Amino acid sequence: MLTLQCPYCGVHAEETELHAEGEAHLKRFGPGSSDDDFETYLFMRENPKGVHFERWRHVNGCGKFFHAARSTTTLEVFGTYPAQTYEPPQDIKDKISAKYPGWSWRDFS
Amino acid sequence: MSDAVSALNGARFTGFAQIEEASLCGMITVRGDLASAAMVKAISTELGAEMPAVNKVSFGTKGHVAWMSPDELLVVVAYEDANATCAALNTALADQHVLVVNVSDARAVFRISGDGAREVLAKLAPVDLSKDAFGTGDFRRTRLAQVAGAFWMNTDESLEIVCFRSVAQYVFDLFRVSAETGGEVGYI
Ligand SMILES: [Zn+2]
Numbered sequence: 001m002l003t004l005q006c007p008y009c010g011v012h013a014e015e016t017e018l019h020a021e022g023e024a025h026l027k028r029f030g031p032g033s034s035d036d037d038f039e040t041y042l043f044m045r046e047n048p049k050g051v052h053f054e055r056w057r058h059v060n061g062c063g064k065f066f067h068a069a070r071s072t073t074t075l076e077v078f079g080t081y082p083a084q085t086y087e088p089p090q091d092i093k094d095k096i097s098a099k100y101p102g103w104s105w106r107d108f109s
Numbered sequence: 110m111s112d113a114v115s116a117l118n119g120a121r122f123t124g125f126a127q128i129e130e131a132s133l134c135g136m137i138t139v140r141g142d143l144a145s146a147a148m149v150k151a152i153s154t155e156l157g158a159e160m161p162a163v164n165k166v167s168f169g170t171k172g173h174v175a176w177m178s179p180d181e182l183l184v185v186v187a188y189e190d191a192n193a194t195c196a197a198l199n200t201a202l203a204d205q206h207v208l209v210v211n212v213s214d215a216r217a218v219f220r221i222s223g224d225g226a227r228e229v230l231a232k233l234a235p236v237d238l239s240k241d242a243f244g245t246g247d248f249r250r251t252r253l254a255q256v257a258g259a260f261w262m263n264t265d266e267s268l269e270i271v272c273f274r275s276v277a278q279y280v281f282d283l284f285r286v287s288a289e290t291g292g293e294v295g296y297i
Contacts (some may be wrong), residue, residue, distance in 0.1 A: 009163060009179075048118065060251055063250075
């Protein structure tokens with residue numbers, strides 16, 4: 001079972017209190033963007049074996065969206081952080097580096 | 110005026126704990142900047158209550174105030190006072206970016222009391238309800254089996270549960286089955 005701590009209310013929420021909301025840190029391409037950018041924004045997603053960054057929502061709780069860094073193979077959670085950011089906090093990146101030296105995910109490493 | 114009635118007309122059940130649907134209850138949703146001086150003052154003046162800490166309910170002289178999210182409060186008052194309190198809060202916060210709405214008729218309220226109260230609820234929500242983890246003044250938004258719900262513990266250690274009125278019967282039935290004599294787990 002997956003348990004993530006919601007960074008807004010501090011609750012260690014068990015999976016059924018949460019809703020998975022797809023990949024984290026997507027950059028939106030809307031009206032006026034190129035077809036390629038728009039297609040990538042809509043459909044192209046990371047599907048890594050290992051380090052992954054996801055968006056979750058504490059839906060049966062405080063209702064807020066947040067981000068989580070975890071491993072898709074071991075289910076280890078490296079940390080959760082608020083959604084008002086463009087990249088993962090350094091302490092979470094350090095934690096991942098300790099476990100997976102040389103890791104990268106999109107533009108992060 | 111039509112007679113307002115609660116969702117289940119005060120339905121009751123007694124198993125290894127007592128379940129009752131509370132009578133009509135005034136509830137106001139307040140959204141805004143909870144840290145602002147104006148908000149703290151409005152809550153203090155209109156409810157006689159302190160601003161609740163995260164995941165807490167603060168018991169005031171004129172009503173309770175529960176922490177719903179970083180920008181939302183649930184204000185609980187007597188049903189007949191809800192409109193007046195709602196208007197007073199709106200007036201007090203007129204120059205703020207806030208939303209204050211009377212949601213009393215969208216909700217149902219239950220109370221579970223007795224020694225087995227914690228256990229009745231613990232079977233239905235993914236929340237640690239042991240005495241060390243959840244006590245008087247603690248508040249939690251979560252799910253009750255398959256629907257959203259919220260609850261807090263009163264000073265008399267009874268549990269008060271809020272859910273949407275549309276699922277009142279479902280929630281009452283959950284409690285009824287969970288509290289059936291013979292269904293004690295005895296873990297909490
Ligand atoms: Zn939360």
